[in-house]
Each structure stands twice: as structure tokens, then as C-alpha cells.
Amino acid sequence: MNIENLLRDNIKTIKAYSSARDEYKDASADMVFIDANENPFQTNINRYPDPQQSKVKERLSNIKGVKTSQILLGNGSDEVLDLVFRAFCEPSRDNVITLPPTYGMYSVLADLNAVKIQSVVLDDNFEPKVNEILKMQDEFSKLLFLCSPNNPTANSFNSNKVEALLKGFNGIVVIDEAYIDFSNSDSWISRLNEFPNLIVTQTLSKAYGLAGIRLGICYASEYIISILNKIKPPYNVNQLTQDKALERLNELGQVIQEVNSILEQRTILANALSNVSFVQKIYPSDANFLLVKVDDANQRYLQLIKRGVVVRNRTTQPLCENCLRFTVGTAEENQLLIEILNQL
Numbered sequence: 592m593n594i595e596n597l598l599r600d601n602i603k604t605i606k607a608y609s610s611a612r613d614e615y616k617d618a619s620a621d622m623v624f625i626d627a628n629e630n631p632f633q634t635n636i637n638r639y640p641d642p643q644q645s646k647v648k649e650r651l652s653n654i655k656g657v658k659t660s661q662i663l664l665g666n667g668s669d670e671v672l673d674l675v676f677r678a679f680c681e682p683s684r685d686n687v688i689t690l691p692p693t694y695g696m697y698s699v700l701a702d703l704n705a706v707k708i709q710s711v712v713l714d715d716n717f718e719p720k721v722n723e724i725l726k727m728q729d730e731f732s733k734l735l736f737l738c739s740p741n742n743p744t745a746n747s748f749n750s751n752k753v754e755a756l757l758k759g760f761n762g763i764v765v766i767d768e769a770y771i772d773f774s775n776s777d778s779w780i781s782r783l784n785e786f787p788n789l790i791v792t793q794t795l796s797k798a799y800g801l802a803g804i805r806l807g808i809c810y811a812s813e814y815i816i817s818i819l820n821k822i823k824p825p826y827n828v829n830q831l832t833q834d835k836a837l838e839r840l841n842e843l844g845q846v847i848q849e850v851n852s853i854l855e856q857r858t859i860l861a862n863a864l865s866n867v868s869f870v871q872k873i874y875p876s877d878a879n880f881l882l883v884k885v886d887d888a889n890q891r892y893l894q895l896i897k898r899g900v901v902v903r904n905r906t907t908q909p910l911c912e913n914c915l916r917f918t919v920g921t922a923e924e925n926q927l928l929i930e931i932l933n934q935l
Contacts, residue, residue: 592787594814597733597762599681607821612642640830643820647833650840651808657780660813663820664828668769668792668807669696674819675790675809676704679733679763687734688727690719692743692908694767697736706733712909717744717874721752725759733762740770743905743916745876747776757786763815765790770878772798772850773857780810787812797879798850799839804832853879857919863929864917870932871913880918888913891935898931 595603611627630637648659665671680687682705689697689710701708709732711723719737728735735756739748757764766779768791780791791810796802806828809819839846861881864870869891872884885891888906892915895902903916919925 592761594763594787594812597679597788598818599677599679602678602818602822605821608825610639610642610825612639613825636830638830639826640828640833642825642827644828644833647806647828647836647840650837654840654843655778655780655810657783657810658813661783661810661816663809663811663816663823665807665809665823666827666832667796667805668767668794669700670823670827671792671807671809671819672696672765673700673703674823675734675763675765676700676706677822678815678818680704680706682706685731685733686729687736688724688732689736690724690738692741692905692911693736693738694742694769707731713741713744715910717741717746717910718749719752719756721755721759724756728761730761732760735760735762735764736767737764738767738769739776740768740774740877742770742878743880743882743903743908743911743914745770745874745878745880745882747774747877750776753779757789760788763788763790765792767792769794769797773854773879774877776877783810783812787814790815795836795839799846800849801835801839804835806832806836853919856922856925857881859922860917860919860925860929863925864932867929867932869935880916882911882914882916884912884914886913888915891915894935895931900928900931 615626627639629639644664647664648662651662652659663671665674686707686709687701689708691710691712698708709727711720711727714720724735737748737753739753740746768778771778771793778791779789783789789811793808795806857876861873864873864883869886870883871886874882888904892902892904905911905914905916
């Protein structure tokens with residue numbers, strides 16, 4: 592597959608903006624910096640941040656076993672996904688394929704970029720309908736979004752089906768792995784070099800507990816990363832975000848401990864929910880949340896709100912009628928939730 596053929600024509604020839612820190616990279620050197628029109632008075636953040644976030648990428652490279660040249664960082668995964676749209680999708684011509692129920696930003700970004708959305712609803716087991724997806728694609732189908740583990744269904748997609756889509760789809764396959772740290776499934780970043788059309792996105796918002804700093808991660812071939820680097824804003828990840836991310840990435844032991852605690856609480860919560868009278872089904876979870884079918888999602892949602900507990904009502908989503916989504920909280924939060932549900 593020639594990835595260059597999938598790019599928008601204007602992207603093929605675009606020249607990236609060259610910032611001051613792109614031209615002189617060693618901002619830590621003992622030099623007088625009067626090249627970037629910065630305020631010279633020291634506030635610890637008076638200088639522009641590293642536009643390539645080199646230290647964070649080096650740490651991620653060590654953790655994930657991926658070359659830094661195959662990593663792009665964004666202001667949240669949403670910016671990463673938007674860059675992918677801008678690189679590959681010609682407005683008012685191209686289309687993307689989504690698999691509802693899934694993360695809603697794929698459709699929002701498609702609308703924002705004037706790109707048509709084609710949807711193939713998952714099957715009753717929340718798995719991709721491979722044949723239908725491949726039949727739906729046409730010469731203008733540029734992106735296929737797979738959220739695995741999926742939001743809101745919490746399951747990881749069958750690896751054979753994902754591989755069939757990677758081999759059969761004629762555009763870019765974006766696998767959103769925001770919840771991969773809670774899953775027993777292997778990350779698809781281990782197979783980046785097998786599939787030139789594969790993009791994997793991850794985040795520090797979930798397992799790493801850094802939703803507030805907005806740091807999204809993109810793993811792909813060196814060629815795709817080089818294209819995305821050309822079109823990203825020069826200083827898209829601020830210095831405070833880079834510092835906090837690096838600090839947390841150096842606390843892997845603590846992160847693993849917190850993930851294990853969430854997984855333990857997920858099991859406890861699922862067992863307790865199975866004894867709640869109006870709970871009809873608890874779907875298997877590979878994420879830090881549970882999708883739960885109840886008798887009347889709208890009623891139960893409002894009842895919980897009145898008692899000070901906010902959950903997510905997913906009943907409007909395909910295949911999710913009367914379903915609530917419960918994020919796994921602390922042991923105390925989960926116990927309080929169960930007590931309130933039993934009172935109802």
C-alpha cells in the first residue's frame with residue numbers, strides 16, 4: 592500500500608512551519624536565547640516548550656518499545672485524530688467509516704472537517720461486521736475507526752477480525768486504545784511495522800490519571816508521523832503538560848498498582864451489580880468501566896443524580912437501549928453506589 596496516494600494533494604507538498612526551537616534545538620544549553628521573542632525574565636515557563644516533546648517521547652519509547660520517530664504527541668487524542676483527518680481526508684469528497692456504538696468524537700471531527708460518515712453498527716456481540724465494512728468502502732474511504740477496548744461497550748475486538756480489516760481496508764485503520772492498559776489483549780503497536788496503514792492512538796487520561804493535562808499519543812510508521820509533524824501546530828503540547836507527563840511516566844510502579852486496584856474493584860462492582868434487582872445484564876469489560884443494562888435507564892439515571900451519583904446514560908446509542916455506563920471508582924465510591932442502587 593502506498594500511503595502517499597491516500598494523502599490530500601495539498602498535504603503532499605506542504606512545508607512545515609519552522610519555529611525558533613526547530614532551528615536551534617538545545618534549549619537547555621548555556622546560551623543567551625534572544626531568537627524567539629520570548630520574555631527574558633525567568634518564570635520557569637517563559638520559554639517556549641520543546642516542539643517535539645523529546646524527553647516524553649524518549650520515555651514512551653523505552654516503555655512501549657517503539658522508536659521516537661514513530662511517536663507523535665497531541666493536545667489530547669482529539670487533536671491527534673483531527674490531524675489525521677486533515678492529512679488524509681479531502682473535505683466534501685472523502686468519507687470515513689465508524690462502528691457504532693463507539694466514541695462520539697470520530698463523527699464530530701468528521702463533521703468539522705466536512706467529511707462524510709458511513710457507519711456499520713457492531714453485531715450483537717459488539718464485534719465488527721468485517722464483510723459489511725469491507726463492502727461499504729469505496730475509492731473515497733480514507734479512514735476506518737476501531738475503538739478497542741470499545742467505548743461504551745467495554746470489549747476488545749477479536750484480533751482476527753481486526754487483522755482482516757487491516758489487510759482488507761484500502762485506507763488508514765485507526766485503532767483507538769484509550770483503555771488498553773485495563774485489557775489483557777496485546778496492543779497493536781507491537782505490529783506497527785507489519786501494516787503501513789495502521790495508526791494506534793493512546794492516552795495518559797485513563798490508566799495514568801492525567802485527564803487534566805490533555806496528552807494524546809499517536810503511534811504509526813515513520814512516514815505517517817513525519818506527515819502529521821508537518822501539519823501540527825509548532826508548540827501544541829505545553830511545558831507544564833510535558834513536565835507532568837514525564838513525572839508520571841517515571842512512576843510506572845504506582846500506575847500499575849492503581850490499574851490493578853481498578854481491575855480488582857471492577858470485579859467487585861460487577862459482582863455486586865449482579866445482585867441489584869433491576870439490573871438485567873452486565874456486559875464483560877476490558878476497560879475501567881462497566882456497561883450495564885437496567886429496566887429503565889432514564890429513570891435510574893435521574894434517581895442516581897438526585898442521590899448525588901453521576902453515571903452515563905447510554906440508552907440512545909445503538910445496541911445500548913436502557914444501558915448505563917458505570918466508571919469504576921474507589922472502593923468507597925463503589926460501595927456507596929451499590930448501597931444507593933439497592934435502596935432504589
